[in-house]
Amino acid sequence: MSQPPAIxxxxxxxxxxxxxxxxxxxxxxxxxxALADAGxxxxxxxxxxxxxxxxxxxxxxxxxxxxxxxxxxLRLLEHLEIKGxxxxxxxxxxxLAIGAGMARTVLCVFADAPIGPGKAAxxxxxxxxxxxxxxxxxxxxxxLGSVPTFxxxxxxxxxxxxxxxxxxxxxxxxxxxxxxxxxQAVNRKPLDDEGYYASRMISAPLxxxxxxxxxxxxxxxxxxxxxxxxxxxxxxxxxxxxxVHPMRRRRAGAESWxxxxxxxxxxALAMAGTSRAGLDVVELYDPFSVVTLCLLEEYGFCKxxxxxxxxxxxxxxxxxxxxxxxxxxxxxxxxxxxxxxxxEAVIQLRGTGGDRQVAGARTALVTGxxxxxxxxxxxxxxxxAA
Amino acid sequence: MTASQGxxxxxxLPGAGDxxxxxxxxxxxxxxxxxxxxxxxxxxxxxxxxxAACSTPLELEQYVCDACGASxxxxxxxxxxxxxxxxxxxxxxxxxxxxxxxxxxxTAPYPVIDVELTSGHRLVLTTDAPSGxxxxxxxxxxxxxxxxxxxxxxxxxxPEAASAAGSY
Numbered sequence: 368m369s370q371p372p373a374i375x376x377x378x379x380x381x382x383x384x385x386x387x388x389x390x391x392x393x394x395x396x397x398x399x400x401a402l403a404d405a406g407x408x409x410x411x412x413x414x415x416x417x418x419x420x421x422x423x424x425x426x427x428x429x430x431x432x433x434x435x436x437x438x439x440x441l442r443l444l445e446h447l448e449i450k451g452x453x454x455x456x457x458x459x460x461x462x463l464a465i466g467a468g469m470a471r472t473v474l475c476v477f478a479d480a481p482i483g484p485g486k487a488a489x490x491x492x493x494x495x496x497x498x499x500x501x502x503x504x505x506x507x508x509x510x511l512g513s514v515p516t517f518x519x520x521x522x523x524x525x526x527x528x529x530x531x532x533x534x535x536x537x538x539x540x541x542x543x544x545x546x547x548x549x550x551q552a553v554n555r556k557p558l559d560d561e562g563y564y565a566s567r568m569i570s571a572p573l574x575x576x577x578x579x580x581x582x583x584x585x586x587x588x589x590x591x592x593x594x595x596x597x598x599x600x601x602x603x604x605x606x607x608x609x610x611v612h613p614m615r616r617r618r619a620g621a622e623s624w625x626x627x628x629x630x631x632x633x634x635a636l637a638m639a640g641t642s643r644a645g646l647d648v649v650e651l652y653d654p655f656s657v658v659t660l661c662l663l664e665e666y667g668f669c670k671x672x673x674x675x676x677x678x679x680x681x682x683x684x685x686x687x688x689x690x691x692x693x694x695x696x697x698x699x700x701x702x703x704x705x706x707x708x709x710x711e712a713v714i715q716l717r718g719t720g721g722d723r724q725v726a727g728a729r730t731a732l733v734t735g736x737x738x739x740x741x742x743x744x745x746x747x748x749x750x751x752a753a
Numbered sequence: 754m755t756a757s758q759g760x761x762x763x764x765x766l767p768g769a770g771d772x773x774x775x776x777x778x779x780x781x782x783x784x785x786x787x788x789x790x791x792x793x794x795x796x797x798x799x800x801x802x803x804x805a806a807c808s809t810p811l812e813l814e815q816y817v818c819d820a821c822g823a824s825x826x827x828x829x830x831x832x833x834x835x836x837x838x839x840x841x842x843x844x845x846x847x848x849x850x851x852x853x854x855x856x857x858x859x860t861a862p863y864p865v866i867d868v869e870l871t872s873g874h875r876l877v878l879t880t881d882a883p884s885g886x887x888x889x890x891x892x893x894x895x896x897x898x899x900x901x902x903x904x905x906x907x908x909x910x911x912p913e914a915a916s917a918a919g920s921y
Binding site: 489490493494498499500501503504505506507508509510511512514515516518519520521522523526567568569570571572573616617618619620623 | 773774778779780781784786787790810812813814815819841842844845846847848849850851853854856857862863865867869870871872873874875876877878879887890901904906908
């Protein structure tokens with residue numbers, strides 16, 4: 368019997384900070400784990416959506432994953448590319464495909480392996496980009512990888528909001544406090560303000576602890592309109608979806624990084640028939656601490672310029688008013704783009720979060736962003752009634 | 754907000770190449786999107802694109818004018834390249850501490866500045882000479898030039914004294 372599309376399977380590899388298998392091997396492992404988690408066989412799957420890190424890399428995941436992972440005769444197979452918003456968008460596309468009758472059970476898979484033998488992830492990112500277009504001018508000006516760009520964003524955000532680096536510190540420390548209770552998190556060692564300020568500066572005002580923790584790893588989700596027989600884990604329904612892609616030109620006299628993303632969350636909440644007050648956990652895409660602050664304001668959880676005060680008051684930390692990035696997010700948990708907030712939402716709504724479980728969590732907001740906060744995808748997820 | 758790390762400015766070595774990056778990072782001067790900018794830079798000018806129909810300043814990778822809807826495709830009369838004043842103000846700034854081996858030749862943190870030009874454009878550039886500081890947001894700056902490999906490109910020049918206050 369067909370039921371509303373729901374996430375019925377979650378598979379995660381170990382999140383490794385050392386070189387190891389390539390992204391295809393990692394993705395294949397995550398697919399197997401998701402199938403086992405859902406109690407499904409490969410033959411039960413008739414769709415797969417694949418996402419990968421941007422940039423030209425030899426092992427960049429693509430639709431060849433179907434053959435690699437032994438998934439034949441799929442009715443839906445697609446590599447999606449909306450930058451960092453891709454993973455969250457994959458779930459939306461799966462729901463739409465299922466609703467249109469084009470598939471019944473869809474795998475959504477993301478893998479990345481930026482850490483190679485003798486090669487740190489930062490070096491991989493710094494060496495991506497080429498020498499053409501505006502990027503060529505910026506790379507020749509020392510803008511390598513995404514950190515300097517987001518440092519400019521942070522510089523501007525703190526200027527506009529009147530904030531200080533104490534606001535960034537509060538986000539990083541809150542994320543680590545959540546991560547300390549997460550088995551999946553890479554950085555679980557307790558962190559206080561002193562430890563934050565002692566951490567290495569990467570591009571002022573961003574320290575290493577303001578930046579996402581790159582890993583080699585993969586996550587696979589299974590979205591289905593059927594509920595596997597005898598499946599003991601609660602299905603996680605997708606009750607709301609929204610997206611917006613604001614175009615902000617870089618011009619003198621205008622802000623080019625902030626504003627316009629809230630519509631995605633408004634639409635997802637409206638579709639779900641709920642409000643911000645009805646959310647138990649909020650899982651945001653947080654590649655840098657400053658982005659958490661931007662998104663809290665952009666999505667209407669804090670007034671403009673107030674997110675730093677909210678974070679410094681413990682608002683997003685364990686025990687705070689708004690549980691945000693409850694697995695430590697990308698800062699302390701692991702950086703697998705939009706799969707980081709998605710996986711954590713599923714864990715929380717299943718009630719399997721262990722030491723960082725938010726008691727009674729039944730409804731979650733998950734968002735993904737891409738580019739320089741240019742693309743927003745939002746989902747409201749809800750634990751299906753037994 | 755200023756970012757002064759107390760890092761000593763490095764001495765430029767005449768004839769020894771760019772102070773910041775290796776020649777491998779030289780931009781593609783023949784890229785049709787950017788070629789007029791690099792050509793102008795070789796004569797000490799900053800040229801940037803405008804909508805030929807309504808004179809709205811365009812982003813370097815903008816091909817339709819938001820203001821009037823006219824096409825501003827590369828190589829067409831709809832895209833007007835004009836020399837602009839070498840003046841602007843700081844929109845945002847960072848002092849980059851991470852230096853990728855083999856690509857960054859500077860041995861100390863270096864500035865990257867997002868400049869609002871008086872023409873209405875914005876560019877993200879480093880400085881024309883080594884600097885261990887960044888100017889305040891809103892501070893006036895000038896556009897100068899540096900050379901990477903065989904390509905001349907715009908850079909920021911600002912008085913060091915502008916960054917006396919505050920620090921990270």
